[in-house]
Amino acid sequence: MCSVKASLLQVDDDLVDVLRTLHHHRYLNHTVLILMGDHGARYPSFIRASLQGKMEERLPYFGFAFPPWFEKKYPQAIANLRTNTDRLSTPFDLYETFKDFIHFQGAGPGDVYKRGISLFKEIPTERSCQQAGVAVHWCACLDWRNISADDSGVQRAVRAAVDTLNNLTAPYRQDCALLALQVVGSASKLQPRRELLSFKSERLEDRQVDLSGNTKNTMTLYQLTVTTTPGGGQFEVTVTHHHEKDAFTVSEKEISRINRYNNDPACILKKNTQIRAYCYCNNNIKSKY
Known part of the structure; x- marks a missing residue:
């Protein structure tokens, strides 16, 4: 099996050949x-x-x-x-x-x-x-602020993230292990700036801004990188804290597996390939003993 580097180099050579042919003709x-x-x-x-x-x-x-x-x-x-x-x-x-x-x-x-x-x-x-x-989750233009993994909001966000991963594999619990948190790699928080919440209006004639507004912030976003056990799966997850309901939610579309899972989910590949990034097969645990 070729290494990632070798594979990329081979594709690079093929691409050069294609470009030369297009240019030559x-x-x-x-x-x-x-x-x-x-x-x-x-x-x-x-x-x-x-x-x-x-x-x-x-x-x-x-x-x-x-x-x-x-x-x-x-x-x-x-x-x-x-x-x-x-x-x-x-x-x-x-x-x-x-x-x-x-x-x-x-x-x-x-x-x-x-x-x-x-x-x-x-x-x-x-x-x-x-x-x-x-x-x-996919926006590269946001201003995230790093915060401690010990922050109470981060801890609740982490629980929501791990619970969501387990909910995705719950129908296949006989095959997929129940995951637990191993470590929080990083945590950041996104919420509206104070200037945005206090903005009320702007006079077009002289650009004078009225900051007497009191807009209520209804949600806060957390972005986490976590490692789970068993299996050492690494995930980047965006979690939304809905303030009015005091609820933390995660959409599957806002979960990224950031390390390779290789053969970890082999037991469910013929049953549901959509959850392969989240499943660590129970038989992988048993095979270690």
Whole structure:
């Protein structure tokens, strides 16, 4: 079995061969070439557990190569595309860009209230993950504050995270072990800034801001990295604390397995592949004795 590094090197050579062929036969004179990946370099596990690895999972590579004549014919579209390399963009924008290839709608400013914006339009600098339809768990533009694992809110969030993992495997408890917390690797907290909660209005004529508001904060988000036992599974989980109900909830879509599970879930692969990231087979425990 090839190592991850060796596999990547082999793919790299194949990619160079493809690009050379396209260039040599002049296919790129009338073709837009797009290269992309679903994530960056996130393995081995010590990389994924780092801040860099976290960003690699959320910010995959994406690149365009246009024929030389394209920029001459559509200079503003290419100028916007270059500007957008420093703006918040998503796969939904790629869909809108493809639509522009078929029927070009112009290279003006993008509408921040639309989920997808063609990359030939300028994406507004103020665009947020919420406006772009990016879930909090996957957003790379948020200001998280690191907090202690001993914080009472973190401890409740951790319990909610581990309970959710066990609930996902509960129908297969005969096969999948009941998980428990081994260690909290990191914990961070996201909540609205005080200035946001106190904002009431702004006078357009002189930009004077009224901060006498008293908006109630209804939720706090926790992002955790935890290791569970048995099996040593490592997970990154976003947990929502709903203040009015004083409830901590986790969506399966906001759980990332950040280390390899290899053959740990072999016992359920023919029964339910969707839970393989969360299942550590009981027979793995028995085989150690």
